[in-house]
Amino acid sequence: MAQRKSRSDRRIDLIEAARRAIIRHGIDGVQLSHVAEEAGLTSGAVLYHYPDLSELLVEAQHAGMERFYEQRLRRLATLTDPVEKLVVTIRSGLPTGSLDPDVRLLNELGGAAGRNRVYGVLLTSLYDRQVSMYQAILDTGAALGVFRLSAGSLTIARNLVALEDAYGYRITARHPVIGPDEANELILSYARAATGNDLAH
Amino acid sequence: MAQRKSRSDRRIDLIEAARRAIIRHGIDGVQLSHVAEEAGLTSGAVLYHYPDLSELLVEAQHAGMERFYEQRLRRLATLTDPVEKLVVTIRSGLPTGSLDPDVRLLNELGGAAGRNRVYGVLLTSLYDRQVSMYQAILDTGAALGVFRLSAGSLTIARNLVALEDAYGYRITARHPVIGPDEANELILSYARAATGNDLAH
């Protein structure tokens, strides 16, 4: 029998297992048995903790999103220079490669968000928070006179997050030319035009 | 019995039915019976024409993509002024609303493209062709002295398509603030900065 664990530990395990299963089989293709296999348990054990698979999937998506966002915030908190903040934040929004699990998980939501309200709300809320994050960086830089914004900070922030999202899709779809470095440079090109700063540091 | 049709007519029907079924149930959630229902046939009849459902799904995605792209090209062909071309093309890349079937279909590919090579190739080729489309507009405008590009036309074109993609996701996910008009304005903001033209016509 699989090692027994406390209720909360097991739920965390299952959320992780569900995350991997979603990446492997797609949000509409995951099966109870996939999650069980990833967790090293039987289907019955999964069902004992989550009688409804769809609830587990939502929790897994939610946890993945929060982790992604928190990671970016933590990275950001170590910096003070607005230029450096902007450069580092752009990079941290891109997948490390075509297999990056965090971005692959988020990408699974793209289509489902149009069909499923819960996923739509989750994805929208992540987008808005990332926009706020960029907006704070832009406003700070503008206040310090480092940035001369070509448009409102909200507009620029929305576009920056949008570009990250889109290149995340391109990279996980294995575009033969656009990888993490190329995407980074493309977004920086916009960021330079929008901030009037050459963003070298 | 459902009206009998010629082989090629029926295949076109089935591709349309599959398109609707994908939008309704997701690319990984579609079932033979969903397609049959959309087509007004039984599962057996669908199988008679497409013994392998996944082939039909690929054809449906392919057809949807081609239609989307051809539509944009046709719209573009009616214009000569680079400014107008750019403005109209940006608009034609956005969904008309959160239910826009063409964009919802494309969005279904986002996640699957990371798992399925065929879908990855399809999506990548659409992206590249749209980039070329924009690049031609930008190069023409620059040659005529109407645009003063802030970066290489390839860079700007890639970013424009990326922005369209991303806002397509936001809109179909029913972002409470970002609708077609707002997204259009956001992309125009970038296009103005990138072309040095206020894009009023």
Next chain:
DNA sequence: TCCATTTTTGAATTCACCTTCAAAATGACG
């Protein structure tokens, strides 16, 4: 150590979908 409780298993059942196929319906063509 033993007991009570919680967790997990594994087998049985049910359900839903895919697949196959014989028979029926349809339409083209002589």
Next chain:
DNA sequence: CGTCATTTTGAAGGTGAATTCAAAAATGGA
């Protein structure tokens, strides 16, 4: 109008996954 090839149906069979549940195993506490 009759024949024939094509298309469609509908039922039967097979497969695999979800669900249920009694029994077994693991754990913590007395």
